[in-house]
Amino acid sequence: EDQVTQSPEALRLQEGESSSLNCSYTVSGLRGLFWYRQDPGKGPEFLFTLYSAGEEKEKERLKATLTKKESFLHITAPKPEDSATYLCAGVGDFGNEKLTFGTGTRLTIIP
Amino acid sequence: NAGVTQTPKFRVLKTGQSMTLLCAQDMNHEYMYWYRQDPGMGLRLIHYSVGEGTTAKGEVPDGYNVSRLKKQNFLLGLESAAPSQTSVYFCASSYLLGNQPQHFGDGTRLSIL
Numbered sequence: 001e002d003q004v005t006q007s008p009e010a011l012r013l014q015e016g017e018s019s020s021l022n023c024s025y026t027v028s029g030l031r032g033l034f035w036y037r038q039d040p041g042k043g044p045e046f047l048f049t050l051y052s053a054g055e056e057k058e059k060e061r062l063k064a065t066l067t068k069k070e071s072f073l074h075i076t077a078p079k080p081e082d083s084a085t086y087l088c089a090g091v092g093d094f095g096n097e098k099l100t101f102g103t104g105t106r107l108t109i110i111p
Numbered sequence: 112n113a114g115v116t117q118t119p120k121f122r123v124l125k126t127g128q129s130m131t132l133l134c135a136q137d138m139n140h141e142y143m144y145w146y147r148q149d150p151g152m153g154l155r156l157i158h159y160s161v162g163e164g165t166t167a168k169g170e171v172p173d174g175y176n177v178s179r180l181k182k183q184n185f186l187l188g189l190e191s192a193a194p195s196q197t198s199v200y201f202c203a204s205s206y207l208l209g210n211q212p213q214h215f216g217d218g219t220r221l222s223i224l
Contacts, residue, residue: 004153031209031210032209032210032211034213041217041218042217043115043201043203043215043216043217043218044154044201044215045215046212046213049210049211051210087153087154089153089154091209091210097208097209097210098156098159098169098170099154100153101153101155102153103151103152104153
Protein backbone atom coordinates (compact mmCIF):
# COMPACT_ATOMS: atom_id res chain seq x y z
CA GLU A 1 0.00 0.00 0.00
CA ASP A 2 1.31 3.43 -0.94
CA GLN A 3 2.23 5.69 1.95
CA VAL A 4 3.37 9.30 2.39
CA THR A 5 4.65 10.49 5.78
CA GLN A 6 5.41 14.09 6.63
CA SER A 7 7.50 15.42 9.49
CA PRO A 8 7.42 17.30 11.71
CA GLU A 9 3.67 17.61 12.30
CA ALA A 10 4.14 21.22 13.39
CA LEU A 11 7.04 23.65 13.21
CA ARG A 12 7.41 27.10 14.73
CA LEU A 13 10.17 29.34 13.40
CA GLN A 14 11.24 32.90 14.01
CA GLU A 15 11.01 35.17 11.00
CA GLY A 16 14.20 34.72 8.98
CA GLU A 17 15.03 31.31 10.50
CA SER A 18 15.49 28.82 7.65
CA SER A 19 14.44 25.18 7.95
CA SER A 20 13.25 22.13 6.00
CA LEU A 21 10.10 20.02 5.93
CA ASN A 22 10.36 16.32 5.19
CA CYS A 23 8.13 14.06 3.08
CA SER A 24 9.03 10.35 3.06
CA TYR A 25 7.22 8.17 0.56
CA THR A 26 6.71 4.58 -0.44
CA VAL A 27 4.75 4.93 -3.67
CA SER A 28 5.09 2.17 -6.20
CA GLY A 29 6.49 3.50 -9.46
CA LEU A 30 6.43 7.13 -8.37
CA ARG A 31 5.70 9.35 -11.37
CA GLY A 32 5.26 12.62 -9.54
CA LEU A 33 5.67 14.18 -6.10
CA PHE A 34 3.52 17.23 -5.42
CA TRP A 35 3.78 19.97 -2.83
CA TYR A 36 0.74 22.03 -1.86
CA ARG A 37 0.17 24.90 0.54
CA GLN A 38 -3.09 25.03 2.51
CA ASP A 39 -4.25 28.10 4.41
CA PRO A 40 -6.93 27.80 7.13
CA GLY A 41 -10.39 27.47 5.63
CA LYS A 42 -9.03 27.13 2.09
CA GLY A 43 -8.30 24.36 -0.33
CA PRO A 44 -4.78 23.16 -1.14
CA GLU A 45 -2.88 25.45 -3.50
CA PHE A 46 -0.45 23.81 -5.89
CA LEU A 47 3.24 24.71 -5.44
CA PHE A 48 5.51 22.20 -7.21
CA THR A 49 5.68 18.91 -9.05
CA LEU A 50 8.91 16.88 -8.95
CA TYR A 51 9.23 14.03 -11.41
CA SER A 52 12.59 12.36 -10.82
CA ALA A 53 15.28 11.98 -8.16
CA GLY A 54 17.71 14.88 -8.17
CA GLU A 55 15.18 17.36 -9.46
CA GLU A 56 14.83 20.73 -7.70
CA LYS A 57 12.28 23.52 -8.09
CA GLU A 58 12.18 26.98 -6.54
CA LYS A 59 9.57 29.62 -5.95
CA GLU A 60 10.43 32.72 -3.93
CA ARG A 61 11.62 31.46 -0.50
CA LEU A 62 10.70 27.83 -1.18
CA LYS A 63 12.80 25.11 -2.77
CA ALA A 64 11.64 21.54 -3.22
CA THR A 65 14.01 18.61 -3.77
CA LEU A 66 13.47 14.92 -4.46
CA THR A 67 15.44 11.74 -3.74
CA LYS A 68 14.41 8.13 -4.30
CA LYS A 69 12.90 7.92 -0.80
CA GLU A 70 11.96 11.43 0.27
CA SER A 71 11.35 15.03 -0.65
CA PHE A 72 12.29 18.17 1.21
CA LEU A 73 10.71 21.59 1.18
CA HIS A 74 13.37 24.09 2.16
CA ILE A 75 12.22 27.46 3.43
CA THR A 76 14.81 30.22 3.36
CA ALA A 77 14.43 33.34 5.53
CA PRO A 78 10.68 32.78 6.00
CA LYS A 79 8.19 35.57 6.56
CA PRO A 80 4.95 35.45 8.58
CA GLU A 81 2.96 35.12 5.36
CA ASP A 82 4.63 31.74 4.79
CA SER A 83 2.64 30.37 7.74
CA ALA A 84 0.39 27.58 6.43
CA THR A 85 0.05 23.82 6.32
CA TYR A 86 2.25 22.24 3.66
CA LEU A 87 1.04 18.99 2.10
CA CYS A 88 2.92 16.55 -0.06
CA ALA A 89 1.40 13.85 -2.23
CA GLY A 90 2.70 11.12 -4.52
CA VAL A 91 1.23 9.54 -7.64
CA GLY A 92 2.21 6.07 -8.71
CA ASP A 93 2.71 4.21 -11.92
CA PHE A 94 0.18 3.71 -14.71
CA GLY A 95 -2.85 1.94 -13.27
CA ASN A 96 -2.09 3.39 -9.83
CA GLU A 97 -2.61 7.04 -10.63
CA LYS A 98 -4.45 8.33 -7.63
CA LEU A 99 -2.73 10.79 -5.30
CA THR A 100 -1.63 9.58 -1.87
CA PHE A 101 -1.44 12.52 0.54
CA GLY A 102 0.56 13.02 3.71
CA THR A 103 -1.06 14.59 6.75
CA GLY A 104 0.87 17.83 6.40
CA THR A 105 3.26 20.04 8.35
CA ARG A 106 1.72 23.05 10.04
CA LEU A 107 4.28 25.85 9.77
CA THR A 108 4.07 28.98 11.93
CA ILE A 109 6.45 31.89 11.36
CA ILE A 110 6.70 34.21 14.36
CA PRO A 111 7.41 37.90 13.62
CA ASN B 112 -10.76 33.51 -12.99
CA ALA B 113 -12.86 31.22 -10.75
CA GLY B 114 -11.04 27.85 -11.14
CA VAL B 115 -12.90 25.31 -8.99
CA THR B 116 -16.02 26.49 -7.16
CA GLN B 117 -17.80 24.49 -4.48
CA THR B 118 -21.28 25.11 -3.09
CA PRO B 119 -22.39 25.31 -0.37
CA LYS B 120 -19.45 26.40 1.81
CA PHE B 121 -21.07 25.23 5.06
CA ARG B 122 -23.94 22.91 5.91
CA VAL B 123 -25.39 21.24 8.98
CA LEU B 124 -27.52 18.15 8.52
CA LYS B 125 -29.35 15.78 10.79
CA THR B 126 -28.64 12.07 10.68
CA GLY B 127 -30.58 10.45 7.87
CA GLN B 128 -31.02 13.59 5.78
CA SER B 129 -29.75 13.78 2.22
CA MET B 130 -27.92 16.48 0.34
CA THR B 131 -25.87 17.19 -2.76
CA LEU B 132 -22.57 19.05 -2.93
CA LEU B 133 -21.86 20.82 -6.19
CA CYS B 134 -18.48 21.36 -7.81
CA ALA B 135 -17.95 23.45 -10.93
CA GLN B 136 -14.72 24.06 -12.83
CA ASP B 137 -14.06 26.50 -15.66
CA MET B 138 -10.67 25.17 -16.82
CA ASN B 139 -12.07 22.60 -19.28
CA HIS B 140 -10.44 19.79 -17.29
CA GLU B 141 -11.36 16.22 -18.12
CA TYR B 142 -10.69 14.81 -14.66
CA MET B 143 -12.52 15.67 -11.46
CA TYR B 144 -12.24 14.33 -7.93
CA TRP B 145 -13.97 14.41 -4.55
CA TYR B 146 -11.90 14.16 -1.37
CA ARG B 147 -12.63 14.34 2.31
CA GLN B 148 -10.21 15.82 4.85
CA ASP B 149 -10.35 14.80 8.49
CA PRO B 150 -8.07 15.86 11.38
CA GLY B 151 -4.90 13.79 11.55
CA MET B 152 -5.55 12.12 8.21
CA GLY B 153 -4.44 12.99 4.73
CA LEU B 154 -6.90 13.88 2.03
CA ARG B 155 -8.75 10.72 1.02
CA LEU B 156 -10.29 10.15 -2.39
CA ILE B 157 -14.02 9.37 -2.37
CA HIS B 158 -14.89 9.17 -6.08
CA TYR B 159 -13.44 10.52 -9.27
CA SER B 160 -14.37 11.01 -12.92
CA VAL B 161 -12.26 10.68 -16.03
CA GLY B 162 -14.77 12.42 -18.25
CA GLU B 163 -18.37 13.44 -18.79
CA GLY B 164 -20.71 10.56 -17.98
CA THR B 165 -18.06 8.46 -16.21
CA THR B 166 -17.36 7.93 -12.51
CA ALA B 167 -15.20 5.57 -10.48
CA LYS B 168 -14.72 4.66 -6.82
CA GLY B 169 -11.83 5.96 -4.80
CA GLU B 170 -10.48 4.95 -1.42
CA VAL B 171 -13.57 5.69 0.73
CA PRO B 172 -16.69 5.53 -1.50
CA ASP B 173 -19.22 3.97 0.89
CA GLY B 174 -22.21 6.17 1.69
CA TYR B 175 -21.59 8.52 -1.25
CA ASN B 176 -22.75 8.72 -4.85
CA VAL B 177 -21.56 10.96 -7.66
CA SER B 178 -22.65 12.12 -11.08
CA ARG B 179 -20.91 13.92 -13.94
CA LEU B 180 -23.65 14.87 -16.40
CA LYS B 181 -21.73 17.87 -17.73
CA LYS B 182 -17.97 18.15 -18.18
CA GLN B 183 -17.72 21.19 -15.93
CA ASN B 184 -19.79 19.85 -13.03
CA PHE B 185 -19.24 17.02 -10.56
CA LEU B 186 -21.87 16.32 -7.90
CA LEU B 187 -21.38 14.44 -4.64
CA GLY B 188 -24.49 13.04 -2.96
CA LEU B 189 -25.13 11.76 0.53
CA GLU B 190 -28.34 9.72 0.50
CA SER B 191 -28.64 9.16 4.25
CA ALA B 192 -26.12 11.23 6.20
CA ALA B 193 -24.30 9.70 9.17
CA PRO B 194 -22.21 11.44 11.87
CA SER B 195 -19.11 9.67 10.47
CA GLN B 196 -19.53 11.77 7.34
CA THR B 197 -18.84 14.99 9.25
CA SER B 198 -15.82 16.33 7.41
CA VAL B 199 -14.48 18.94 5.04
CA TYR B 200 -15.09 17.97 1.43
CA PHE B 201 -12.84 19.16 -1.37
CA CYS B 202 -13.38 18.97 -5.07
CA ALA B 203 -10.43 19.05 -7.47
CA SER B 204 -9.85 18.91 -11.19
CA SER B 205 -6.91 18.21 -13.46
CA TYR B 206 -6.07 18.30 -17.15
CA LEU B 207 -4.71 14.76 -17.15
CA LEU B 208 -4.81 11.79 -14.80
CA GLY B 209 -1.59 10.99 -13.00
CA ASN B 210 1.39 13.31 -12.86
CA GLN B 211 -0.44 16.55 -13.56
CA PRO B 212 -1.33 18.83 -10.64
CA GLN B 213 -4.84 18.85 -9.30
CA HIS B 214 -6.50 22.20 -8.63
CA PHE B 215 -8.73 22.39 -5.58
CA GLY B 216 -11.78 24.34 -4.51
CA ASP B 217 -12.08 25.89 -1.07
CA GLY B 218 -14.15 23.11 0.42
CA THR B 219 -17.55 22.41 1.95
CA ARG B 220 -17.63 22.09 5.73
CA LEU B 221 -20.32 19.54 6.56
CA SER B 222 -21.55 18.65 10.04
CA ILE B 223 -23.93 15.75 10.65
CA LEU B 224 -25.73 15.89 13.98
